[in-house]
Amino acid sequence: MPRTLSDQRRAAVLEGATRAIARDGLAAPTASIAAEAGLSVGSLFNYFPTKTALLNGLYLHLKRDLAAAVVEPPISDGPLRERAWEGWRRWIRWGAADPDKQRVLMLIEASHELTDQTRRDGVAAMQGADALFAEAQAGGPFADQPLEFLVATVGALAATTMEAVSREPEEFDSRCRAGFTAVWAAIRTDGRLSDTGTEEKRNRS
Amino acid sequence: MPRTLSDQRRAAVLEGATRAIARDGLAAPTASIAAEAGLSVGSLFNYFPTKTALLNGLYLHLKRDLAAAVVEPPISDGPLRERAWEGWRRWIRWGAADPDKQRVLMLIEASHELTDQTRRDGVAAMQGADALFAEAQAGGPFADQPLEFLVATVGALAATTMEAVSREPEEFDSRCRAGFTAVWAAIRTDGRLSDTGTEEKRNRS
Amino acid sequence: MPRTLSDQRRAAVLEGATRAIARDGLAAPTASIAAEAGLSVGSLFNYFPTKTALLNGLYLHLKRDLAAAVVEPPISDGPLRERAWEGWRRWIRWGAADPDKQRVLMLIEASHELTDQTRRDGVAAMQGADALFAEAQAGGPFADQPLEFLVATVGALAATTMEAVSREPEEFDSRCRAGFTAVWAAIRTDGRLSDTGTEEKRNRS
Amino acid sequence: MPRTLSDQRRAAVLEGATRAIARDGLAAPTASIAAEAGLSVGSLFNYFPTKTALLNGLYLHLKRDLAAAVVEPPISDGPLRERAWEGWRRWIRWGAADPDKQRVLMLIEASHELTDQTRRDGVAAMQGADALFAEAQAGGPFADQPLEFLVATVGALAATTMEAVSREPEEFDSRCRAGFTAVWAAIRTDGRLSDTGTEEKRNRS
DNA sequence: AATGAATGAGCATTCATTCAT
DNA sequence: GATGAATGAATGCTCATTCAT
Numbered sequence: 001m002p003r004t005l006s007d008q009r010r011a012a013v014l015e016g017a018t019r020a021i022a023r024d025g026l027a028a029p030t031a032s033i034a035a036e037a038g039l040s041v042g043s044l045f046n047y048f049p050t051k052t053a054l055l056n057g058l059y060l061h062l063k064r065d066l067a068a069a070v071v072e073p074p075i076s077d078g079p080l081r082e083r084a085w086e087g088w089r090r091w092i093r094w095g096a097a098d099p100d101k102q103r104v105l106m107l108i109e110a111s112h113e114l115t116d117q118t119r120r121d122g123v124a125a126m127q128g129a130d131a132l133f134a135e136a137q138a139g140g141p142f143a144d145q146p147l148e149f150l151v152a153t154v155g156a157l158a159a160t161t162m163e164a165v166s167r168e169p170e171e172f173d174s175r176c177r178a179g180f181t182a183v184w185a186a187i188r189t190d191g192r193l194s195d196t197g198t199e200e201k202r203n204r205s
Numbered sequence: 206m207p208r209t210l211s212d213q214r215r216a217a218v219l220e221g222a223t224r225a226i227a228r229d230g231l232a233a234p235t236a237s238i239a240a241e242a243g244l245s246v247g248s249l250f251n252y253f254p255t256k257t258a259l260l261n262g263l264y265l266h267l268k269r270d271l272a273a274a275v276v277e278p279p280i281s282d283g284p285l286r287e288r289a290w291e292g293w294r295r296w297i298r299w300g301a302a303d304p305d306k307q308r309v310l311m312l313i314e315a316s317h318e319l320t321d322q323t324r325r326d327g328v329a330a331m332q333g334a335d336a337l338f339a340e341a342q343a344g345g346p347f348a349d350q351p352l353e354f355l356v357a358t359v360g361a362l363a364a365t366t367m368e369a370v371s372r373e374p375e376e377f378d379s380r381c382r383a384g385f386t387a388v389w390a391a392i393r394t395d396g397r398l399s400d401t402g403t404e405e406k407r408n409r410s
Numbered sequence: 411m412p413r414t415l416s417d418q419r420r421a422a423v424l425e426g427a428t429r430a431i432a433r434d435g436l437a438a439p440t441a442s443i444a445a446e447a448g449l450s451v452g453s454l455f456n457y458f459p460t461k462t463a464l465l466n467g468l469y470l471h472l473k474r475d476l477a478a479a480v481v482e483p484p485i486s487d488g489p490l491r492e493r494a495w496e497g498w499r500r501w502i503r504w505g506a507a508d509p510d511k512q513r514v515l516m517l518i519e520a521s522h523e524l525t526d527q528t529r530r531d532g533v534a535a536m537q538g539a540d541a542l543f544a545e546a547q548a549g550g551p552f553a554d555q556p557l558e559f560l561v562a563t564v565g566a567l568a569a570t571t572m573e574a575v576s577r578e579p580e581e582f583d584s585r586c587r588a589g590f591t592a593v594w595a596a597i598r599t600d601g602r603l604s605d606t607g608t609e610e611k612r613n614r615s
Numbered sequence: 616m617p618r619t620l621s622d623q624r625r626a627a628v629l630e631g632a633t634r635a636i637a638r639d640g641l642a643a644p645t646a647s648i649a650a651e652a653g654l655s656v657g658s659l660f661n662y663f664p665t666k667t668a669l670l671n672g673l674y675l676h677l678k679r680d681l682a683a684a685v686v687e688p689p690i691s692d693g694p695l696r697e698r699a700w701e702g703w704r705r706w707i708r709w710g711a712a713d714p715d716k717q718r719v720l721m722l723i724e725a726s727h728e729l730t731d732q733t734r735r736d737g738v739a740a741m742q743g744a745d746a747l748f749a750e751a752q753a754g755g756p757f758a759d760q761p762l763e764f765l766v767a768t769v770g771a772l773a774a775t776t777m778e779a780v781s782r783e784p785e786e787f788d789s790r791c792r793a794g795f796t797a798v799w800a801a802i803r804t805d806g807r808l809s810d811t812g813t814e815e816k817r818n819r820s
Numbered sequence: 821a822a823t824g825a826a827t828g829a830g831c832a833t834t835c836a837t838t839c840a841t
Numbered sequence: 842g843a844t845g846a847a848t849g850a851a852t853g854c855t856c857a858t859t860c861a862t
Contacts (some may be wrong), residue, residue, distance in 0.1 A: 004825075004862085025317055027232070030853060040827045041854080051853065110315060112230055141386045149369050149380065153387055156361035164354050175354065181346045182358055185394030186387035211842095234835055236845095245844045246837085256836065416821095435727055437642070439856055441824095450823045451858085461857065520725060522640055551796045559779050559790065563797055566771035574764050585764065591756045592768055595804030596797035619841085619846080645832060655848045656833085666832065 010047050012037040014061045017054060022100035026055070026107055056118040059108045062101050063125045069094040071128035080135055081188075085180055087132055088158070092176045095162030096169060102162050136187045150187065157183050215252050217242040219266045222259060227305035231260070231312055261323040264313045267306050268330040274299040276333035285340055290385055292337055293363070297381045300367030301374060307367050341392045355392065362388050420457050422447045424471045427464060432510035436465070436517055466528040469518045472511050473535040479504040481538035490545055491598075495590055497542060498568070502586045505572030506579060512572050546597045560597065567593050625662050627652040629676045632669060637715035641670070641722055671733040674723045677716050678740040684709040686743035695750055700795055702747060703773070707791045710777030711784060717777050751802045765802065772798050 016037025020028040030051055034044040048054035070090045075083050095102040108114065114122075133151055137143060142150040161179030165172050221242025225233040235256055239249040253259035275295045280288050300307040313319065319327075338356055342348060347355040366384030370377050426447025430438040440461055444454040458464035480500045485493050505512040518524065524532075543561055547553060552560040571589030575582050631652025635643040645666055649659040663669035685705045690698050710717040723729065729737075748766055752758060757765040776794030780787050 006825095009825095025231075027852095029851080031851095042828065042856085043826050045854065046825060049854095107315060110312060141390070142383060144379070145383050146369075149365075149383070152365045152369065153362060153384075156365040157358060157391075160354075160357045160361040164351075164357065174349070178347060178350050178354070179358075181394060182391035185346070185390035186362075189386060189390035189394070235837085236835075247839085247844050247846095248842075250837070251842070254837095440858085441856075452823050452825095452860085453821080455858070456821070459858095517725060520722060551800070552793060554789070555793050556779075559775075559793070562775045562779065563772060563794075566775040567768060567801075570764075570767045570771040574761075574767065584759070588757060588760050588764070589768075591804060592801035595756070595800035596772075599796060599800035599804070621846095624846095642831095644830080657835085657848050658846070660833065661846060664833095 009037075009039065009043070013039065013044060013047050013054070014058055017058050018062070018098075018100050018104050021058075021104045021107060026111055026113070030054075052113050055108050055111070055113045056115055059105065059114060059118055060121055060125065062105045062108075063122045065101065066091070066094055066105070067125045067128055080132075081184065083132060084136065084184065087129065088180045088183060089176060091158050092161050092165060092172070092179065095158070096165045096172055099162065099166035102159065102166075106159060140187050141189055142187060153186065154183055157186070211252075214242075214244065214248070218244065218249055218252050218259070219263050222263050223267070223303075223305050223309050226263075226309045226312060231316055231318070235259075257318050260313050260316070260318045261320055264310065264319060264323055265326055265330065267310045267313075268327045270306065271296070271299055271310070272330045272333055285337075286389065288337060289341065289389065292334065293385045293388060294381060296363050297366055297370060297377070297384065300363070301370045301377055304367065304371035307364065307371075311364060345392050346394055347392060358391065359388055362391070416457075419447075419449065419453070423449065423454055423457050423464070424468055427468050428472070428508075428510050428514050431468075431514045431517060436521055436523070440464075462523050465518050465521070465523045466525055469515065469524060469528055470531055470535065472515045472518075473532045475511065476501070476504055476515070477535045477538055490542075491594065493542060494546065494594065497539065498590045498593060499586060501568050502571050502575060502582070502589065505568070506575045506582055509572065509576035512569065512576075516569060550597050551599055552597060563596065564593055567596070624652075624654065624658070628654065628659060628662050628669070629673055632673050633677070633713075633715050633719050636673075636719045636722060641726055641728070645669075667728050670723050670726070670728045671730055674720065674729060674733055675736055675740065677720045677723075678737045680716065681706070681709055681720070682740045682743055695747075696799065698747060699751065699799065702744065703795045703798065704791060706773050707776055707780060707787070707794065710773070711780045711787055714777065714781035717774065717781075721774065755802050756804055757802060768801065769798055772801070 013033070016035075016039075017028075017033045020033045020036045024032065030044055031041050033054070034041045037044070044054075048057055070087055075086045077083075133147060133154070136154075137145075137147055137150050142153075157179055161175055164175045164179075168175070218238070221240075221244075222233075222238045225238045225241045229237065235249055236246050238259070239246045242249070249259075253262055275292055280291045282288075338352060338359070341359075342350075342352055342355050347358075362384055366380055369380045369384075373380070423443070426445075426449075427438075427443045430443045430446045434442065440454055441451050443464070444451045447454070454464075458467055480497055485496045487493075543557060543564070546564075547555075547557055547560050552563075567589055571585055574585045574589075578585070628648070631650075631654075632643075632648045635648045635651045639647065645659055646656050648669070649656045652659070659669075663672055685702055690701045692698075748762060748769070751769075752760075752762055752765050757768075772794055776790055779790045779794075783790070
């Protein structure tokens with residue numbers, strides 16, 4: 001029985017790829033990735049047959065990593081706002097804990113490397129958060145928009161917040177809170193806010 | 206200041222680069238870019254000494270293009286909300302008119318190709334909108350945050366909206382309005398929304 | 411001399427290699443060869459220390475296989491022509507039975523992988539047929555040529571015939587006979603045929 | 616106007632490839648081929664987009680080179696035998712002049728790199744010799760066989776002769792003549808030779 | 821022994837950049 | 842200036858061989 005394809009090594013590849021890509025972009029050579037993972041080039045290709053496969057695998061890995069960080073342990077019952085806040089804080093904390101992960105996730109997403117299947121799997125990975133998003137959508141200003149638009153909007157705000165936090169980690173609390181304020185306002189604002197023809201004083205009063 | 210042949214060709218390179226990069230990502234070969242611009246590779250390197258220089262130039266070009274689209278003609282006086290709405294609509298319209306521009310802008314921004322100088326120049330290009338952002342910041346929930354955080358937040362919402370619009374151009378009005386609702390709520394929400402400890406019923410009622 | 415497990419596996423490797431190389435050429439990876447033989451790569455290298463050794467071994471194996479097919483059972487006494495015809499028919503039949511063998515033999519022969527020793531051993535393997543070739547040479551047009559030249563000539567005709575037969579197996583009889591006609595004529599023609607200065611009418615009349 | 620893709624350089628590539636492949640087999644690295652041609656790797660790929668394209672181009676080049684050597688200057692009228700002898704001598708002389716060409720031709724032919732189109736073009740290149748082959752077939756022992764079988768048979772004899780000559784160039788005359796004797800006998804032998812059931816004494820007398 | 825993962829030299833091909841024309 | 846061929850370093854991937862199990 002030969003040495004066995006180890007989950008540990010596969011994980012090392014994914015971590016090495018995250019570091020290398022965060023540093024050098026998607027152009028990071030497979031050789032760098034392998035080195036970063038403590039493996040030889042040849043071994044890298046035992047775990048992922050092509051660089052594209054590696055990027056797809058890495059994307060899914062990171063999405064699942066994020067999903068797990070957000071939904072586990074389960075968020076205790078309570079008012080939507082409290083649950084949303086808890087989810088948000090976990091999200092930002094995930095990004096602060098390892099900013100590379102978030103950066104790489106965005107890089108891969110912006111590339112043309114993702115297969116449709118991977119994209120679908122990526123969405124499926126976030127299922128745990130679906131209910132929360134749907135709840136947020138109902139009765140709010142995004143009620144008439146596709147759910148994806150709301151998810152993308154919240155995701156963009158999270159990305160912005162994570163980036164700000166990764167630049168000034170000591171401001172975590174402040175940025176995280178401010179970001180949530182924006183998110184919550186965006187998804188819960190009542191009609192008056194969206195009435196573009198209205199005088200603004202009323203909103204300020 | 207007559208428009209010389211060189212100016213025209215330089216512009217052609219920038220446009221060709223936008224198309225090529227939107228299609229193939231930042232890995233688009235200089236040869237493709239030249240072909241797309243109707244030039245030879247050799248000539249391309251007469252206008253930009255390196256690919257990095259081209260990317261920096263393209264970034265600035267697109268930023269200025271956006272800035273011009275947003276601030277010209279001058280937005281007429283009026284309540285902040287109306288001016289913000291007008292700026293927002295111009296912004297989204299710019300993205301809808303040529304989604305490639307926005308995509309390429311994001312790609313370059315996410316890369317490591319930008320020099321500090323270019324980044325600074327990019328910020329300077331948006332000067333026309335600074336006053337508006339500053340006004341939005343004052344007295345709102347972002348008052349305690351760096352201005353850049355607010356700008357980044359609004360920018361992220363704009364990007365999300367433009368992407369949604371570029372996918373479904375016929376929904377321009379709906380997405381544009383919904384996006385602005387979110388933006389306006391985010392920057393104008395009062396304290397109650399950000400008080401994470403507050404019961405949410407009030408907001409729902 | 412009991413047939414051990416090892417002998418069986420070695421034979422399996424040789425057969426697998428024949429299939430793999432017939433399919434993919436000499437570039438057939440050792441991994442494919444092992445797979446075709448129902449073995450692991452690692453095991454393959456227990457039987458042959460290098461790919462070159464495998465090719466040399468395979469060459470010899472095929473040569474001996476051919477030799478055995480041609481000389482066994484012994485060709486019964488009789489006029490040279492009848493013995494030659496019987497040998498020829500066995501040769502072509504061997505090639506028709508498994509065209510891969512002939513193809514692989516040619517591929518290896520044309521490569522630079524064969525050692526001098528293997529080449530010598532290959533010649534030795536055909537010893538059974540030597541007497542026949544020598545007999546054919548004596549008193550014929552090749553009497554003044556090296557024996558190898560005659561052997562090579564006949565071999566080339568056999569190869570051509572086998573290839574034709576492998577393309578149209580149903581024409582076995584016709585091609586086999588035609589090939590032999592050519593061989594026999596080539597080795598038995600009298601001086602008149604080789605007299606390049608002679609008028610040809612005589613041959614045509 | 617930049618340097619122009621030169622026929623001279625293309626020819627240099629083909630010659631370099633012939634040398635490199637004759638030396639190292641089809642596995643000869645493109646880098647070696649380029650070096651042998653006095654070019655950089657990059658330039659090689661300006662002339663042939665892939666190694667496969669190069670091999671196809673080389674095959675055609677060599678076939679045409681051979682065809683030209685055999686049919687030019689036109690063989691003067693005369694009895695078939697004299698014309699055949701002249702063609703044969705030119706053929707063998709071509710092989711003797713540069714044995715690499717013949718070897719490489721055989722290597723490529725035996726590989727899987729040739730496209731159907733190239734094979735067809737290769738046949739077309741030999742058109743000049745077609746009439747001769749057809750004339751040889753008519754009324755001879757190959758009259759009932761496909762023309763290709765005759766062509767392949769004669770080709771095999773030529774290859775064998777060329778190889779023998781390349782090994783002992785000083786024996787050119789002897790081998791060339793002996794080879795032709797075999798060829799002529801093979802294509803002109805009358806029925807008695809091919810009657811496998813006949814007593815052989817008659818042929819010896 | 822048998823297995824197949826690990827290794828890294830080697831290969832075809834690409835591409836930013838240079839330079840002869 | 843313009844052109845596109847020339848250059849060669851760099852890259853993704855393969856594969857003979859080794860070695861841990």
